[in-house]
Amino acid sequence: MKSVGLVFVAMLLAGCSVVPGSGPSTASLSADDIENTVKQEDYFSFKLTPEVAQIVGRYVPTRFAEYFGIKGTEPRQQIGVGDMLTVNIWEADERGIFSTSYGKKTTIESVVDDSGRIFVPYAGRIRAAGRSVESVREAVQGALEGKAVQPQVQIVVSGNQTNSAVIVGDVGKPGKYPISIAGTTLLDLVAHAGGSRGKTFETVVTLKRGDRKASTNLQDLIDLPKNNVRLVKGDNVLLTVKPRSFTAFGAVKKTAIQQFPTETVTLAEALASVGGLNDETADASAVYLFRFEEPEVIAKLDPKARGKLGEYQVPVIYRLNLRDPKAWFVARYFLMRDKDMIYVANHPAAELGKFLRIIQPILTSARYGVLISDDLEN
Structure with a gap:
């Protein structure tokens, strides 16, 4: 024993x-x-x-804002290939090349072609890609000086293809949406796309800009306004519902x-x-x-x-x-x-x-072995 x-x-x-x-x-x-x-x-x-x-x-958590926050002056939007421009031209006299007896305004719609230019009658081909709206307006109006009667020109971007962002995933209306001149935030884009299909605290927002990518929770864009960054052209946004x-x-x-x-x-x-x-x-x-x-x-x-x-x-x-x-x-x-x-x-x-339960069979066998040994000795 x-x-x-x-x-x-x-x-x-x-x-x-x-x-x-x-x-x-x-x-x-x-x-x-x-x-x-x-x-x-x-x-x-x-x-x-x-x-x-x-x-x-x-x-x-502010790393998302640090990744994509725009530092300094926000870059101005520029016209790009594929954008639809509406050119409004007014003349001071109804005998001008654009005005008639019915009105002094003429509207011309033109798409920026693959060479980055638009065509305006009597002004010729005007370079538009890479320029601001005001710069193109001045170029068109300058080209019409001496041809039209005291021309006044207005340029409106009616189809913004260049300054846009894409949103896909678990949203109501995925697609490509233009970025406003006043600025479009992540929440603005989500709202334009019909919102998330899941709960806000279960929705992950992933923003890819160039070679940079980061994710945050949709609820954080509301609770932490700093993370609700402004978008720039070419941004891609993915919404994923992840409980x-x-x-x-x-x-x-x-x-x-x-x-x-x-x-x-x-x-x-x-x-x-x-x-x-x-x-x-x-x-x-x-x-x-x-x-x-x-x-x-x-x-x-x-x-x-x-x-x-x-x-x-x-x-x-x-x-x-x-x-x-x-x-x-x-x-x-x-x-x-x-x-x-x-x-x-x-x-x-x-x-x-646990250990005692594991060795219990061993102890039981040993006990019986001792008892048998004692019986044999007796």
């Missing part, structure tokens, strides 16, 4: 580290000397305190992928949606949230890391100790984000219970 006891103790000490589990243990994700932040090889780890929650919650979701693993009552039922979901609501923690196995002091954060957030959480961060998102683990009553208030207002992962580690006692 002593030998069986020694074997049992040895297995207990060595076997707990190989007990099957749904994820990493509390010890592998944190240590007693870690109070606030630690830089691991591949991720940052922070204790989810009210201060940390406030810093993360106050962060306003947001989070996943829950470990010692929870229901491991699942959960979609956001509303625009905002807190950490407390996320845990409740999967049935909460498993009372038999969960370590309430070891609730973890895995996500990717912007470098700006990490720099505020850990100023020492400011010089080591690049421009890409950084993997972060937030730890919440639900044995602390104050932590429940943090969980109540800490907002979840798309593709967040929640993991609840097993309690060490649960790991021991």
Whole structure:
């Protein structure tokens, strides 16, 4: 029996580290000397305190605006090949080459041809592509001086093909839309195209300008006006309805992928949606949230890391100790984000219970072996 006891103790000490589990243990994700932040090889780890929650919650993503915001004076629109121009000409006398006894105004419609020019009678071929409306107006009026009677010219872009943007995807009316001289924003274009087919907080807006591309949530264009950037010619916009979701693993009552039922979901609501923690196995002091954060957030959480961060998102683990009553208030207002992962580690006692269940057949066999041996000796 002593030998069986020694074997049992040895297995207990060595076997707990190989007990099957749904994820990493509390010890592998944190240590007693870690109070606030630690830089691991591949991720940052922070204790989810009210201060940390406030810093993360106050962060306003403006990278989209920085990518596509127009700095300085907004560029003037220029006429391009394919644009339809309406040329209105007035003369001071009804005996002019354009005026008649019925009126002194003549309207001519002309499309900018592939050589970038339009044709106006008696003015000839006028270069229009690459010029502003006022520049073309002055050129036409100057060409008519001495031919028409005190001509006055007006140029109207009636078909704007060059200064336009394309919007496709999950919108009511995808297509090519002209950009107003006064300026057209992303929300303007979405509205012209009939709006999104999905909920605003589930719609992702992707803007491609030249070789630059970035995405943001449609709701952010409303909540963060800075992200509602002005469009320039040639912009391509894609709207995609992507329901947001989070996943829950470990010692929870229901491991699942959960979609956001509303625009905002807190950490407390996320845990409740999967049935909460498993009372038999969960370590309430070891609730973890895995996500990717912007470098700006990490720099505020850990100023020492400011010089080591690049421009890409950084993997972060937030730890919440639900044995602390104050932590429940943090969980109540800490907002979840798309593709967040929640993991609840097993309690060490649960790991021991698993191990005992694994070795129970071995102990039973050993016990019967000892009993048989005793019977034989007797």
